[in-house]
Amino acid sequence: MAQQPCLSLPEYRNVSTGNLVVKEPLNFWGGARVKSKDTKNSEPVYEPATGRVLCDMIPCGEEEVDQAIKSAHSAFLKWSKLAGMERARIMLEAARIIRERRSEIARLEVINNGKCITEAEVDIDVAWQCIEYFAGLSQLEPLGVCVGIGAWNYPFQIAAWKSAPALACGNAMVFKPSPMTPVTAVILAEIYKEAGAPDGLFNVVQGAAETGTLLCHHPMVAKVSFTGSVPTGKKVMEMSAKGVKQVTLELGGKSPLIIFKDCELENAIKGALMANFLTQGEVCCNGTRVFVQREIMKPFVEEVVKKTKAISVGDPLLEGTRMGALISKPHMEKVLGFINQAKQQGAKVLCGGEPYVPSNPKLKGGYFLSPCVLDNCRDDMTCVKEEIFGPVMSVLPFDTEEEVVQRANNTTFGLASGVFTRDIARAHRVAENLQAGTCFINNYNVSPVEVPFGGYKMSGFGRENGMVTIEYYSQLKTVVVEMGDVECHF
Numbered sequence: 229m230a231q232q233p234c235l236s237l238p239e240y241r242n243v244s245t246g247n248l249v250v251k252e253p254l255n256f257w258g259g260a261r262v263k264s265k266d267t268k269n270s271e272p273v274y275e276p277a278t279g280r281v282l283c284d285m286i287p288c289g290e291e292e293v294d295q296a297i298k299s300a301h302s303a304f305l306k307w308s309k310l311a312g313m314e315r316a317r318i319m320l321e322a323a324r325i326i327r328e329r330r331s332e333i334a335r336l337e338v339i340n341n342g343k344c345i346t347e348a349e350v351d352i353d354v355a356w357q358c359i360e361y362f363a364g365l366s367q368l369e370p371l372g373v374c375v376g377i378g379a380w381n382y383p384f385q386i387a388a389w390k391s392a393p394a395l396a397c398g399n400a401m402v403f404k405p406s407p408m409t410p411v412t413a414v415i416l417a418e419i420y421k422e423a424g425a426p427d428g429l430f431n432v433v434q435g436a437a438e439t440g441t442l443l444c445h446h447p448m449v450a451k452v453s454f455t456g457s458v459p460t461g462k463k464v465m466e467m468s469a470k471g472v473k474q475v476t477l478e479l480g481g482k483s484p485l486i487i488f489k490d491c492e493l494e495n496a497i498k499g500a501l502m503a504n505f506l507t508q509g510e511v512c513c514n515g516t517r518v519f520v521q522r523e524i525m526k527p528f529v530e531e532v533v534k535k536t537k538a539i540s541v542g543d544p545l546l547e548g549t550r551m552g553a554l555i556s557k558p559h560m561e562k563v564l565g566f567i568n569q570a571k572q573q574g575a576k577v578l579c580g581g582e583p584y585v586p587s588n589p590k591l592k593g594g595y596f597l598s599p600c601v602l603d604n605c606r607d608d609m610t611c612v613k614e615e616i617f618g619p620v621m622s623v624l625p626f627d628t629e630e631e632v633v634q635r636a637n638n639t640t641f642g643l644a645s646g647v648f649t650r651d652i653a654r655a656h657r658v659a660e661n662l663q664a665g666t667c668f669i670n671n672y673n674v675s676p677v678e679v680p681f682g683g684y685k686m687s688g689f690g691r692e693n694g695m696v697t698i699e700y701y702s703q704l705k706t707v708v709v710e711m712g713d714v715e716c717h718f
């Protein structure tokens with residue numbers, strides 16, 4: 229096994245858009261970075277803001293997945309025997325290191341993912357907060373080796389959301405990032421090691437579907453926690469079922485945001501922007517079906533369009549940028565395809581929805597799109613039914629509470645929802661009747677680590693964050709002790 233020493237992060241402190249090439253190995257097990265063995269299936273990873281190749285993603289094969297899992301298993305045997313507080317000390321140290329290196333990790337995340345720096349910094353903060361929150365929280369029996377499989381929209385944060393509760397409960401983890409964002413999970417692995425975690429406690433294997441399949445089928449794996457699309461989630465569940473492995477699924481969404489005429493309009497408009505345009509709209513819990521009560525439709529749309537047009541799109545590493553680049557060219561084309569189809573089905577583009585070429589020449593090859601607001605939408609349109617995962621807001625008029633709740637629930641998804649109203653009794657009634665794992669009242673996309681996050685219906689099951697997550701990474705053992713003689717019926 230070709231092991232490489234850990235690298236330090238400061239060299240990322242001064243990187244800017246368009247000048248980083250990552251050459252270091254991106255796998256991590258046995259306490260060190262490991263080069264992938266077989267480069268024949270290597271895939272280029274692009275920097276979204278420039279379209280340049282950032283690094284190669286070299287998928288792990290069967291032997292490498294097996295090594296990572298065995299490494300995790302040997303760490304599990306030691307880690308699970310530590311007292312909760314001993315584990316907490318190491319996890320708190322890891323959280324401290326992340327906090328200290330927030331800026332470098334965030335910059336690297338931006339270069340790999342394309343989102344703007346102010347958002348990436350918040351993502352890194354949420355990651356250390358999550359590790360700090362779960363440290364020392366559990367005394368239950370761990371499950372064993374857990375697998376985490378992540379999506380590309382929150383690469384570092386997803387790795388933290390999965391590893392923090394897993395490790396706090398005494399499990400070890402093998403994590404597979406998305407093949408499009410392979411760069412930052414390995415830094416989390418280095419940080420856990422530096423904080424004092426035993427070698428093998430948190431491992432990273434790179435790869436796509438094939439590597440993911442190997443992980444889900446491995447007999448030494450006790451649980452799979454997956455974040456990604458519904459079709460892949462179904463496959464993960466099916467594969468895990470064969471080994472009777474526990475599963476957590478954090479899948480997609482098409483969440484409703486309901487704006488009543490008695491709302492504070494200015495806040496509702498800000499809420500709609502927060503519900504649609506963070507991370508270029510590539511957020512699973514976004515409220516992309518914006519239902520607006522007919523009486524306030526006009527002022528709402530006018531102001532939303534004005535504010536959407538003012539969003540500064542461009543170099544994601546610049547402080548003033550509010551929207552960066554989409555993850556990839558094919559993904560951008562897919563989002564443009566949804567917008568075209570919406571037009572064909574009768575929707576009206578009020579603003580944006582076109583490829584955007586920033587004036588800076590180094591960004592010419594980037595995957596930028598101007599944020600889009602669609603009017604004249606109907607519930608049966610594709611843009612209203614399917615997850616677009618891009619900066620596209622669909623606005624829909626409604627008349628009554630009863631009607632809008634029924635329409636809001638008319639979806640196979642159930643990840644999140646939101647309601648804006650000054651009538652708090654109505655807010656609670658609507659929240660109670662919406663079929664979604666989260667309901668935001670008078671705000672949107674506020675997810676502190678203390679609060680459980682997860683879906684209803686086809687948005688998945690299980691939860692991340694909040695105390696309840698401990699249940700998904702631990703098991704109960706009932707121990708019955710007879711203090712007297714056995715009372716025998718026979």
Ligand SMILES: NC(=O)C1=CN([C@@H]2O[C@H](COP(=O)(O)OP(=O)(O)OC[C@H]3O[C@@H](n4cnc5c(N)ncnc54)[C@H](O)[C@@H]3O)[C@@H](O)[C@H]2O)C=CC1
Binds near residue numbers: 379407441461512
């Ligand atoms: N509910 C949530 O918490 C979140 C959900 N998502 C959802 O994720 C989707 C976008 O992310 P993508 O990366 O495109 O999703 P995806 O489903 O294509 O991939 C997710 C992960 O699964 C892996 N994978 C693919 N095929 C696999 C297989 N057969 N076996 C095991 N692993 C496999 C991928 O390599 C990747 O790491 C959206 O639908 C979005 O809604 C994204 C972020 C958060």
